[in-house]
Structures are given as structure tokens and as C-alpha cells.
Amino acid sequence: MSYPQPSQVTAIGEARESSRRARLAPAASPRPGLSADALRYHFLAERLNEVVFHLDRQGHFTFLSPAWTSLTGVSVESALGQSLMQRVHPEDQKDVQRLLESIAARVQASFRLEVRLLTSQGTQWVELAAFSSPTGQGELLGTLTDITERRQLQARLQQADRLATLGMLVPGFAHEMNNPLAFMAANLDYLLTSMGQASAAGAPSSEVAAWREAVEEIIEGSERLRRTLGHLRGFRPEPGQGPVDVNLLLDTVGQLVSSVLRSRGRLVRDHGARSLVPGGGGSLRQALLNLVLHAVLSLPDDGEDPESHEVRIVTRDDGQGHVVIEVHDTGPGLAPELLPHVFEPLFPAGDGHASGPALSVSRDIVRELGGDIEVMSSRGRGTTFRVTLPGVS
Secondary structure (H helix, E strand, C coil): CCCCCHHHHHHHHHHHHHHHHHHHCCCCCCCCCCCHHHHHHHHHHCCCCCEEEEECCCCEEEEECCHHHHHHCCCHHHHCCCEHHHHECHHHHHHHHHHHHHHHCCCCCEEEEEEEEEECCEEEEEEEEEEECCCCCCCEEEEEEECHHHHHHHHHHHHHHHHHHHHHHHHHHHHHHHHHHHHHHHHHHHHHHHHHHHCCCCCCHHHHHHHHHHHHHHHHHHHHHHHHHHHHHCCCCCCCCCCEEHHHHHHHHHHHHHHHHCCCCEEEEEECCCCEECCCHHHHHHHHHHHHHHHHHHCCCCCCCHHHCEEEEEEEECCCCEEEEEEEECCCCCCHHHHHHCCCCCECCCCCCCCECHHHHHHHHHHHCCCEEEEEECCCCCEEEEEEEECCC
């Protein structure tokens, strides 16, 4: 048997190494003229599921990764040179423009925002993340991440939470409606009987006065029913774009929980000056109702001394353009190990009830409105939820 000579071994090794390098080396660059760093940037950007983009100082696309076509159904070539704002839903353009201008003015270096994008298939929800370019020339780098499924899940959670909340409130509503209906029916029966008796003789003035009083009670009862049904209709989704008075919204929430709270404690309102926040009254009502109802259900339902417990709702201006809403309760409080999990969709609140998705839904709604929410609690000292929303002057 013959063995290769050392020189042959060396030659074979060099050939194999050359072949290995060839396999690992990138293919000839389809983008001649780019530096090695730029090639690495393009290589990575073109393989991510998220859309990577670059905007010039005027906000026009100068680079889009191939994921753009998968997301929007629009070719990269046709989108290059277009303005980002052309692809943003008209109702979201104001917020995007404000944040872009904030970066251009160097007030902030980055932002993340959930917006709707106009695509060939319709409207698509994305998370827009934008960062000031390190070149300092006013350019922007960023990503677009498809969050449509997440938004759909949030919508389903909100609907489920809305139905669950109604399930807890309906018994109280039934009681509230039965009382006025009972005395309305009794007074109507009285009127019919009295009017039948009066038909055979002239009606004395005292009878007329009694009839008038009965009619007034019927009107009062029907008005109470109208208000109660109006609160129920408030559970319909309402996009609402105009400013919302938080104090008026909380008054409605207080009326909604009144029947549940009656055997547990009292409601204390500590409202500051008239507080306006951006639109979304229907969804904000749901978020605040969840927080207040959670506070109400944390109070003991033993009926012994309801006046010793309370749910306190505070509104104030923080002096920095924000409206602060605080919901305090005098319940048993939450254990420290539970606090990090409060806003999870299936948070087990304990103490006789589970909040389900309610607190998670409240957090999502508050964030959608550009606000923030936090919780503070300790055993034996109750719980406080604090919501901070951008104010409207």
C-alpha cells in the first residue's frame, strides 16, 4: 500500500480548506458597492419576519426588507420613495406624525406604537418601532411587526370580560328594575280601579290629587328604568374620538356597581376638577368598571357592618398634562407574590373570587389610550389601582 507524501498531504489539506471557505463564504454580493457592515445589515434584515425599514429626513422609505411584501402585499420596489404616512390609517396618522416630529426635534430617541397599516388586503395592525439613526442626520430606522392576531385575541378577551361583568351585575339590575316595576304596576291598577269608580260619579278633588301622585310615581319609576337600561347600553363597543369627561364616566360606573356594593360597603368619590381625556368612552368605561368592580368584590360580603368598608375613587391632575384616576379599597389586600401577576389574563385574585381577564383587559384598554396602569397593595391594608391618562386641555 502506498501512502501520500507530506507534500501531497499538505496540498490535499489546502484544497479541503479552500473548499470549506468557499462553502462558508457569502455569495457574490447582489448589492455591489456596499461596505461589509452594510452587507451584514442587509443580510440580517432580509431574513427577519419583521419588516425592517429606513426613512430619510422627509419620512420616505429608502429601504424595506422583503417581509414588507408578505405583510402588505405591495412590492418593495413600488413602495420605495413613498412616505410612511401614506401607509398609515388616517385615524392613526396624527399620533404617528407627532412622534416622528418628536424624534426629529430630538425630544425622544425612539418610540413604539400600535397602528393600523393600509395594505392591499385591507387594514393590518402592526407595532411600529422607530429609532433615530446614529448618523444624526434626521433619518429613522425601524421595524413593523404584525400584531393582528394579538389584537383579535384582545378583542375577544374584552368581549368575554364584558359578558362576565354583565353576569355579575345582572342580578343587581334585576332587583333595581323589579322595584320600580312593582310600584308602577300597583299604581296603574289603582288608577284603573279609581277611574272606573269615578265614572259613575263626579270625581272629587282629593281623588284627582291621588291620581296625580300615582302618575308622578309611575313617571319616576320609568325614569329609573330608563337610566338603568342606558347604563347597560353603555357596554356596546364605542370607538368615540372626542374628549371624555372622566368624572362623569366614573359617576356612571358608581351607579352600575351600587347594587353589588350595597351589602359590602360604601362608595366615596373624591373627584378633582373636570378631567378630559382622549376618546374611547365605551372602552374606558369598561376598563374603569373592571377596576371598581374588582375593588367592590374584594370587600367582605358578611353584611355585618358595610359602613366600615369603602371603595374610594379619586381623580386629579398631576400637573404634567396627565389625568390620574385611583381606585382604593379597604379589602384584605394582595399577597406580595401575586402583585407581578395581577394583569395576567387568568389572574386568580383569591379572597373568594377570580378576576379572570378583567384586569388584563383594563390594562390593554388603558395602553391603547396612551396611558399607564399600576397596582399597589399589601396584606390587611387594601389595594390601589392607579391609572394615568394623557389629558385634553
